[in-house]
Amino acid sequence: MRAFVLTGPGEGAVHEVPVPVAARGEVVVEVDRAGVCGTDVELFTGELSYLQTGHSSYPVRPGHEWCGRVTAVGDGVDPAWLGRRVTGDTMLGDRVCRRCRRGQQHVCEDRQEVGIRGDRPGALAEQLAVPVTSLHELPDSVDAALGALVEPGGNAWRAAQAAAVASGDRALVIGPGTIGLLTAMFLRAAGAEVHLLGVTAASLDFARGLGYADAWTRDTLPDLPFDAVVDASTAPGSPALALDLVEPAGRVVCIGIAGTPSTIDTRTLLLKDVTAVGVLSASPGLAPTIAAYRTGAVDPRPLVAATVGLGEVGAVLAGGRPPGSGAGPKVHVDPRLGS
Structure with a gap:
């Protein structure tokens, strides 16, 4: 089958690789759609910290945002x-x-991460194998883009849950990229007054087009009390x-991660x-997100700027925008395109 393989920093191409086989407790999924993420870009550039710690190494097959259809099951799988x-x-x-055992497998010291860590091949491929215990079924109303x-x-x-906003609270999201805009959508669905803080005119204009009229730069941000502030940026100074911006007794949520250490004054945190x-x-x-998409409480499909084939992944990872792209921050991959 065809899969996108990174062989070193800045080096990636579509390769023919063996078709995955479902081990005991696993399934094979035919990939319908996969997203290109900032983590994939860091794997491409060589900047991902896991490459320094030894949790990841080349060659690696990226892709951890995906949906598809189960085509084979291993022993022990219904x-x-x-x-x-x-x-x-x-x-x-x-x-x-x-x-x-405490339900916190996402911080397991010996975890694998699909397409990222522990030599678990990812979804920028025609098929992938994953444990059946990791699966979430998608209802018909959640199409491939949403999946x-x-x-x-x-x-x-x-991030929105951690902000703990109530109806009428005011929240600020720093960084209007994919995660920031998704967080804004969930905060708005919870009844909060949502503001966004960004850098580029294009990203702020796109946010306004989604109905977030309160989209600001640092110079234009009004002096308002924010009950919660979510940092979804990669700037080391954002935490x-x-x-500084959050109200006393408010909440700060950090979901963005910088390439260099971020510092805060814990005296401010305490006082x-x-x-x-x-x-x-x-x-x-994952389950509550599927539920929100199913009901239409949150619809992030406008974030997808383009859907490309595997052969275009390298250019996207290098920072290119596919011809005819929309203004959204996310690029999707359909492995069947261009095959």
Whole structure:
């Protein structure tokens, strides 16, 4: 089958690789759609921290935002899974450690991460094999575009939950990229007044086009009390800015991650009596995200700027925009295109 393979920093191409076989407890999924994520870009550039720690190494087959249809099942798997439309958790714990037993497999020390960590091939391919325990079935109303947005949506759902907003509260999201805009959608669905803080005119104009009229730069941000601030950016100074901007007794949520250390003054954290929360993964948020997409409470399909084939993945990872792209921040891949 065809799969996109990274062989070194800045080096990637479509390769012919063996078709996956479902081991015991696993299924094989025919991929309908996969998203290109910032983590995939960091694998491409060589900047991902896992490459330095040894948790990831080249060659690697990326792709962890996906949906598809189950085409084969391994021993011990109910054949009723065959033909079902599914997506899956990125974080695959060892299922025996204390964290996994407590339902926290997403922080298992020995976890694999699909398409990222632990030599678990990803979904920028025609097929992939994953444990049946990681699957979430998709209803018919959640199409392929939405299905491949469940994983980033799960991260955003968790960030919005951590913000703990009530109807009428005011929230600020720093960074109007995919995760930031998804978080804004979940905050708005919870009844919050949502503001966005960004840098580029294009990203802020796109946010306004989604109905977020309160989209600002640092120079234009009004002096308002924010009950919660979500940092969804990659700027090392953003966590400190979030802490400065949040109301006393408010909440700061960190879901963006910088390439260099970020620092905050814990005296400010203490004296403002602020609750700070970090969000690593989508795992606990996948089911509620599917439910929100199913009901239409949140519809992130406008975020998808283009859908391309595997042969165009390298150009996208290098920062290119596919011809005819919309203004959204997300590019999807249909492995069947151009095959």
